[in-house]
Amino acid sequence: MTQGQTPTTQLMAVLPGDDPTTASRARPSSGGTGNLRRVILGALGVVGIAVFWELYKFLGPEKGWAIGTTIILPRTNDMSMPHVWTMFERLFQPLTGAANSKMMWEAVVDASAFSLYVAAVGWIIGVSVGFLLAVLMQRFRTAQSAVLPWVILSQTVPLIAIAPLVRRWGSQIEFGSFVWENWMSVALIASYLAFFPVSIGALQGLNSPETAHVELFRSYGVGWWKTLIRLRIPASIPYLIPALKLAAANAVIGTIVAEVSIGLKGGIGRTVIEFAGAAGGDPGKPWAPIFGAIAIGLIAAGIVSVFALFLRRFMRQETNS
Amino acid sequence: MTAIENRVPAAQASDTRNQTGETMTQPLTGERESQSTGGSDAVVVRDVGKIFTTKKGATVTALENIDLTVAAGEFVSLIGPSGCGKSTLMRLIADLDTPTSGTLTVFGKTAKQARLDQEYGIAFQQAGLLPWRTVRANIELPLELHGFSKAARTARSRELLLLVGLGDFADNYPDQLSGGMQQRVAIARSLAESPNLLLMDEPFGALDEMTREHMQAELAHICAETQAAVVFVTHSIPEAVFLADRVVVMSPRPGRIQAVVDVKLGAGERTDDLREDDQFFASVSEVREHLHGTHATGVRGVENR
Numbered sequence A: 001m002t003q004g005q006t007p008t009t010q011l012m013a014v015l016p017g018d019d020p021t022t023a024s025r026a027r028p029s030s031g032g033t034g035n036l037r038r039v040i041l042g043a044l045g046v047v048g049i050a051v052f053w054e055l056y057k058f059l060g061p062e063k064g065w066a067i068g069t070t071i072i073l074p075r076t077n078d079m080s081m082p083h084v085w086t087m088f089e090r091l092f093q094p095l096t097g098a099a100n101s102k103m104m105w106e107a108v109v110d111a112s113a114f115s116l117y118v119a120a121v122g123w124i125i126g127v128s129v130g131f132l133l134a135v136l137m138q139r140f141r142t143a144q145s146a147v148l149p150w151v152i153l154s155q156t157v158p159l160i161a162i163a164p165l166v167r168r169w170g171s172q173i174e175f176g177s178f179v180w181e182n183w184m185s186v187a188l189i190a191s192y193l194a195f196f197p198v199s200i201g202a203l204q205g206l207n208s209p210e211t212a213h214v215e216l217f218r219s220y221g222v223g224w225w226k227t228l229i230r231l232r233i234p235a236s237i238p239y240l241i242p243a244l245k246l247a248a249a250n251a252v253i254g255t256i257v258a259e260v261s262i263g264l265k266g267g268i269g270r271t272v273i274e275f276a277g278a279a280g281g282d283p284g285k286p287w288a289p290i291f292g293a294i295a296i297g298l299i300a301a302g303i304v305s306v307f308a309l310f311l312r313r314f315m316r317q318e319t320n321s
Numbered sequence B: 001m002t003a004i005e006n007r008v009p010a011a012q013a014s015d016t017r018n019q020t021g022e023t024m025t026q027p028l029t030g031e032r033e034s035q036s037t038g039g040s041d042a043v044v045v046r047d048v049g050k051i052f053t054t055k056k057g058a059t060v061t062a063l064e065n066i067d068l069t070v071a072a073g074e075f076v077s078l079i080g081p082s083g084c085g086k087s088t089l090m091r092l093i094a095d096l097d098t099p100t101s102g103t104l105t106v107f108g109k110t111a112k113q114a115r116l117d118q119e120y121g122i123a124f125q126q127a128g129l130l131p132w133r134t135v136r137a138n139i140e141l142p143l144e145l146h147g148f149s150k151a152a153r154t155a156r157s158r159e160l161l162l163l164v165g166l167g168d169f170a171d172n173y174p175d176q177l178s179g180g181m182q183q184r185v186a187i188a189r190s191l192a193e194s195p196n197l198l199l200m201d202e203p204f205g206a207l208d209e210m211t212r213e214h215m216q217a218e219l220a221h222i223c224a225e226t227q228a229a230v231v232f233v234t235h236s237i238p239e240a241v242f243l244a245d246r247v248v249v250m251s252p253r254p255g256r257i258q259a260v261v262d263v264k265l266g267a268g269e270r271t272d273d274l275r276e277d278d279q280f281f282a283s284v285s286e287v288r289e290h291l292h293g294t295h296a297t298g299v300r301g302v303e304n305r
């Protein structure tokens, strides 16, 4: 196999659903019924959680249960654990008592859309940078030995530590009429989390063609660039798709956490914190933005999955029957 | 061992030649009448050696003193036990590897220039199709890489699909084909640019016997039609004899040319009837004798069927 396989293989082993061989064994033709099944199972899972919640609320001790000061079982009163329907009802009530107040769901949708937009910008930047790094590492072995350790190290820096730094650096940027805004810092941090799985997955994918295929292209007398476009990139897609999904999840998490630590207003991360404080007389309120955050994650994953549908033929394997 | 030590002076080489010279056998070097290295010969290999150095520093002499000339339009089979350097020799001709010593020309050019000029088409034991491309797109791959127009590509792939009998499978993907069909696609792909030289490394090695004989007859037909020179690596004696004008028998450790057998099966196209021909059996026996001559213990890795 090709160079640099060892470190990346180990890394990819920790990424879920990254095995292109098993992924491709499910033939595209069987996708229809399989998808329906997955949707039903997913919905059953959600219903299961709601049922469990209500069941515990019904059976569990009102005051919770603690040994000393360590809480073992949470309290089940309506303040700590509102009914599932209370949470949903709250979505369709006005945000505040003011006469012209927005509905709660509108506020959540607005905040979610803003965060999704920031996450998408971060995702696109992260995917581009990650992919370019992978191409660079594939092309030059020295680049791989020089860059790969830093790529891995970059993910060990805690987000909380870099967020204020990014904000401070950003605030010093000013070209003409361009002014660095806080949301850009958030997108940058999201991209910082998103680029990692892409660079690792793409590198593994770009190095995945067998020697026989690489030599075939050599026999055609074509150079590195055409081999990249016609062989390495198509061959990398089975590795790339799980990496893109991980990158989407990372971008969403990065956005929400960075919103909080940078103090960006308008996004779902900030809304979660704001509404959590208001839990006092309004137990359903903190849950509304949490639903929003979940929705962003699902939408982001969904968009990548739809994108992956168009790349299905690249998931095929050359089988020898 | 160094490369220099492996070079045997010309006089010494011709001595060896005389020792094995037999009635039906061509001179050991595989020379035809023409000694020229001009453009009329497809492949000219002169005193080529190949030494691999492994990562631990050990050396393996894969080829030593190889002399071989393949005339334009000639079909040459390379046969020998596993590890005798057949694939290595083919890879040198294809410029997928470089010789340690000696010279090698393809249509009068260096191997590298010949590769860049697309003088040869190549097929391996594994079909090596791109799984995300349809049969048609796989056949068109070299044409696409070399900038042929869409119209030219379509016309050529249609021709080739008919030639290999896969007209109905143009839009299928490789994973929907049997091994034999995949191999036919690979052969069609190697023919895409109408090369004057075909290099084939055990292309039927992974197929069952029935499919294999069928494919041999088909290849014989294709070669009669295209007039390309062929270097065909195999470890099946009947396959080597059935297809080739000359069978080059190689021996291992170090890889050398043991003998060259002229197959006289008449000028016409090879058809399955020839498998019953006395001359066919005579050539099979002769190749077998040369192979067994290499080891007193018999040869492993060569099929006698």
Ligand SMILES: Nc1ncnc2c1ncn2[C@@H]1O[C@H](COP(=O)(O)OP(=O)(O)O)[C@@H](O)[C@H]1O
Binding pocket: B052, B053, B054, B060, B061, B062, B080, B081, B082, B083, B084, B085, B086, B087, B088, B089, B255
């Ligand atoms: N890349 C390589 N590195 C080291 N040794 C090699 C390499 N390729 C081939 N060899 C050695 O060269 C010899 C000839 O190999 P090969 O040409 O593949 O034989 P054949 O095709 O006749 O079975 C073998 O001993 C093999 O181990």
Ligand SMILES: [Mg+2]
Binding pocket: B086, B087, B088, B201
């Ligand atoms: Mg071989």
